[in-house]
Amino acid sequence: MGKEGDWIDKKVDLKKLSEKIHQFFYDDGFSEVRIDEDSHGTWFQIQARKTGALRTVVSSRKAIHVIIKGTPDKFVVSVGTGE
Numbered sequence: 885m886g887k888e889g890d891w892i893d894k895k896v897d898l899k900k901l902s903e904k905i906h907q908f909f910y911d912d913g914f915s916e917v918r919i920d921e922d923s924h925g926t927w928f929q930i931q932a933r934k935t936g937a938l939r940t941v942v943s944s945r946k947a948i949h950v951i952i953k954g955t956p957d958k959f960v961v962s963v964g965t966g967e
Contacts, residue, residue, distance in 0.1 A: 886964035895956050902928035905950055914948075927953040 902919055909917045909932035916933040930950040951962045 886962060888960060888962045890958075890960050892958050894959075896959065898928060898952050898954070898956060898959060899925060902930055902952055905930050905952075909948070914946075926955065927951065 899921070902921065906917055906919050909930070914932040914934050916931075916935065918931045920929040920931075921927065928951070930948075930952075932948045932950075934946040947966045949964045949966075951960075953960050953962075
């Protein structure tokens with residue numbers, strides 16, 4: 885299941901936004917967090933996972949995938965979750 889939001893005329897540094905989301909996931913206890921980006925800075929992908937033996941046994945593994953696409957004045961943030 886995913887959600888998406890559009891932002892217009894906000895002048896947001898998308899790299900800094902991706903870094904703040906990355907740090908949020910680490911602070912929230914996600915054990916694996918990764919950022920990928922294109923060479924022009926027009927999209928960023930953040931993947932975060934909570935894993936562990938107990939989480940596997942009780943089927944509560946959690947994965948979140950965030951994609952930021954666009955420019956500082958017009959961008960879209962998509963969030964999806966899964967196991």
